[in-house]
Amino acid sequence: MGATIKDIAQLSGVGISTVSRVLNSSGSASKETREKVIAAAKELKYVPNNNARNLKMVHSKTILLLAKSIVNPFFQEMIKIIQNQIMLRGYSLDIQNIDGYEDEMALAKQKVLSGNPCALVLMGGCFGYEDADFISLGIPCVLATVKAADTVDENLYSSVLINDKEEMASAVEYLIGLGHKRIGCIYNNYEEAITPNKLRFEGYKMALERNGIPFDPFLVSSPKDTFDSGYKFGFNMMKYLMERNPDMTAVVTMADIMAIGAAKAVLSSGRKIPDDISIVGFDGIEVAEYYHPALDTIAQPVQLMAQQIVEAVMEMLDGGKTSHVVLKSNLVKRGSCKAV
Amino acid sequence: MGATIKDIAQLSGVGISTVSRVLNSSGSASKETREKVIAAAKELKYVPNNNARNLKMVHSKTILLLAKSIVNPFFQEMIKIIQNQIMLRGYSLDIQNIDGYEDEMALAKQKVLSGNPCALVLMGGCFGYEDADFISLGIPCVLATVKAADTVDENLYSSVLINDKEEMASAVEYLIGLGHKRIGCIYNNYEEAITPNKLRFEGYKMALERNGIPFDPFLVSSPKDTFDSGYKFGFNMMKYLMERNPDMTAVVTMADIMAIGAAKAVLSSGRKIPDDISIVGFDGIEVAEYYHPALDTIAQPVQLMAQQIVEAVMEMLDGGKTSHVVLKSNLVKRGSCKAV
DNA sequence: TTGTAAGCGTTATCAT
DNA sequence: ATGATAACGCTTACAA
Numbered sequence: 001m002g003a004t005i006k007d008i009a010q011l012s013g014v015g016i017s018t019v020s021r022v023l024n025s026s027g028s029a030s031k032e033t034r035e036k037v038i039a040a041a042k043e044l045k046y047v048p049n050n051n052a053r054n055l056k057m058v059h060s061k062t063i064l065l066l067a068k069s070i071v072n073p074f075f076q077e078m079i080k081i082i083q084n085q086i087m088l089r090g091y092s093l094d095i096q097n098i099d100g101y102e103d104e105m106a107l108a109k110q111k112v113l114s115g116n117p118c119a120l121v122l123m124g125g126c127f128g129y130e131d132a133d134f135i136s137l138g139i140p141c142v143l144a145t146v147k148a149a150d151t152v153d154e155n156l157y158s159s160v161l162i163n164d165k166e167e168m169a170s171a172v173e174y175l176i177g178l179g180h181k182r183i184g185c186i187y188n189n190y191e192e193a194i195t196p197n198k199l200r201f202e203g204y205k206m207a208l209e210r211n212g213i214p215f216d217p218f219l220v221s222s223p224k225d226t227f228d229s230g231y232k233f234g235f236n237m238m239k240y241l242m243e244r245n246p247d248m249t250a251v252v253t254m255a256d257i258m259a260i261g262a263a264k265a266v267l268s269s270g271r272k273i274p275d276d277i278s279i280v281g282f283d284g285i286e287v288a289e290y291y292h293p294a295l296d297t298i299a300q301p302v303q304l305m306a307q308q309i310v311e312a313v314m315e316m317l318d319g320g321k322t323s324h325v326v327l328k329s330n331l332v333k334r335g336s337c338k339a340v
Numbered sequence: 341m342g343a344t345i346k347d348i349a350q351l352s353g354v355g356i357s358t359v360s361r362v363l364n365s366s367g368s369a370s371k372e373t374r375e376k377v378i379a380a381a382k383e384l385k386y387v388p389n390n391n392a393r394n395l396k397m398v399h400s401k402t403i404l405l406l407a408k409s410i411v412n413p414f415f416q417e418m419i420k421i422i423q424n425q426i427m428l429r430g431y432s433l434d435i436q437n438i439d440g441y442e443d444e445m446a447l448a449k450q451k452v453l454s455g456n457p458c459a460l461v462l463m464g465g466c467f468g469y470e471d472a473d474f475i476s477l478g479i480p481c482v483l484a485t486v487k488a489a490d491t492v493d494e495n496l497y498s499s500v501l502i503n504d505k506e507e508m509a510s511a512v513e514y515l516i517g518l519g520h521k522r523i524g525c526i527y528n529n530y531e532e533a534i535t536p537n538k539l540r541f542e543g544y545k546m547a548l549e550r551n552g553i554p555f556d557p558f559l560v561s562s563p564k565d566t567f568d569s570g571y572k573f574g575f576n577m578m579k580y581l582m583e584r585n586p587d588m589t590a591v592v593t594m595a596d597i598m599a600i601g602a603a604k605a606v607l608s609s610g611r612k613i614p615d616d617i618s619i620v621g622f623d624g625i626e627v628a629e630y631y632h633p634a635l636d637t638i639a640q641p642v643q644l645m646a647q648q649i650v651e652a653v654m655e656m657l658d659g660g661k662t663s664h665v666v667l668k669s670n671l672v673k674r675g676s677c678k679a680v
Numbered sequence: 681t682t683g684t685a686a687g688c689g690t691t692a693t694c695a696t
Numbered sequence: 697a698t699g700a701t702a703a704c705g706c707t708t709a710c711a712a
Binding site: 002047048049050051052054055070071073076077080083094095096097110113114115116230231232235257260261263264267268286287289290291292294 | 400423570600603
């Protein structure tokens with residue numbers, strides 16, 4: 001099939017290892033041979049074989065990305081940017097979706113063995129990691145949008161995320177500032193795991209408490225009622241909340257996709273947004289901007305997060321140094337909220 | 341790091357090739373050794389190394405999927421299903437996004453060399469393939485949502501798609517049936533390539549002609565005005581069309597994401613859907629159902645398409661036989677269209 | 681039925 | 697600076 005370094009060696013009349021050295025610009029080679037080799041490589045349209053390369057574990061140039069709920073447009077956008085950045089740096093990205101109930105760490109360990117990636121990015125997922133996980137992985141790991149518990153040694157991994165609790169609190173306080181008192185919360189969480197959603201839920205409760213508004217479980221969609229997550233979940237939960245709480249004037253959701261579902265429930269019941277119900281989403285996905293009315297949301301800095309993730313990977317790759325960055329989100333007001 | 345077949349061989353007291361044979365259930369082995377080997381593999385938590393496996397080209401168990409515009413939720417959903425199916429069958433999927441202007445065939449050839457996949461799925465892209473492309477690929481290729489030109493030998497590849505031209509025509513005729521005569525068309529196409537969008541555009545023109553309505557280029561968003569494609573493109577094009585055509589009563593779009601952008605343009609200008617403008621999208625993505633009003637659309641059978649794609653891959657993989665299936669789409673009426 | 685041995689394309693360790 | 701040569705983990709003739 002394709003040309004190999006052996007062919008290049010033959011054509012350029014040098015040794016096979018010289019070719020390897022030139023092509024990886026590792027080790028030394030005279031200008032003369034360098035040129036000969038590169039010319040031969042071009043002529044033969046040489047494309048390196050990643051499988052052979054990755055067999056040698058030192059630096060496999062393949063980064064593994066495991067994403068929970070890859071279908072969320074928010075992750076989508078982030079992944080796309082990451083893939084671009086990674087490719088520009090000469091690495092390739094192996095993307096795998098994981099379902100909500102799957103154990104991402106277990107899968108990661110398996111994939112490390114089967115694919116020999118040089119680094120791992122874990123996106124979404126939960127906060128339930130332990131020292132041992134990162135150690136047994138054996139490769140640099142960057143957590144995206146989540147962090148490990150405080151008990152975990154921060155030198156074992158890097159992380160890029162926002163302050164979910166605080167940001168959600170600011171969303172709720174935005175509503176409170178508009179005079180809302182009966183604020184619903186559309187929330188789902190898989191089992192007992194600590195996830196970004198759980199933290200956001202805590203932010204919701206914290207904001208209420210800070211402002212002297214009693215927490216009312218009736219205003220929270222029960223995690224037990226998990227239909228399909230996403231749009232449909234938001235829709236069903238909102239219908240449920242409106243039935244139970246005729247006095248509810250606003251609602252916050254864990255994600256824009258839920259907010260859109262919720263908005264649909266409001267509008268199709270004949271109510272108006274924001275006149276009857278105010279809605280705030282979370283994430284800042286593009287389509288929320290084109291909804292009508294456009295949805296207010298806590299917009300995460302996707303672009304920046306993606307960059308920081310790649311940055312963190314690269315840093316760990318050549319220095320081994322870890323970093324933990326917490327980025328600011330941005331409350332975007334577009335008109336789906338109104339003073340009572 | 342991980343255990344290798346060598347370790348298994350040692351632990352179970354058999355030869356290394358016997359282990360390989362048992363694990364791949366190729367060749368023969370006595371029940372006794374089979375059990376010993378499997379037990380050892382379990383004990384050592386053996387995970388096969390794909391890189392080593394793929395180095396031997398016969399059957400690499402990795403399928404390459406190249407998708408144009410991976411961000412379109414329609415492709416997203418399809419990819420997710422494909423990935424699931426592929427994994428269930430013991431293969432792994434390598435997904436790569438390609439930008440609109442990139443040459444997918446060239447990238448495919450490169451990836452075949454670098455990753456040694458056993459099959460290729462090309463999603464989206466254009467119709468500009470030639471015999472030589474498929475031959476030089478050297479592995480089975482399935483085109484998803486597109487097809488090669490008629491001049492290309494059908495035994496060289498498989499395809500799964502819908503009849504874009506006819507389906508779009510049915511969307512337009514649905515509007516015509518409602519009494520619409522001034523029907524706009526939001527259309528973008530990269531350069532001169534034949535793409536699904538181009539075929540849909542032809543379907544638009546065909547439907548007009550069939551019904552004796554003159555084609556008016558003023559009602560078509562010019563391909564030259566390409567802003568960002570997607571939501572934003574739909575939004576900008578719709579604004580443009582409304583300005584130029586005060587008498588326009590309906591519009592069809594090449595994709596639901598454009599339809600959403602277009603709908604936003606209508607609604608934010610104070611007009612009503614469907615009272616002032618009727619809109620029909622294309623694809624059948626989930627969010628179009630939660631838009632308000634919910635958007636009428638030509639829904640492609642994503643689930644079925646994904647299954648057929650995987651099916652086609654598998655068939656080519658073990659028999660080499662190609663197939664070409666054309667699936668029916670479904671006009672979903674949800675209320676974004678109304679009689680004039 | 682089983683084991684030995686020869687690669688697959690690369691990188692890395694040595695001598696030279 | 698350069699070229700043999702030995703891995704890497706696995707598959708597969710080919711022997712036994």
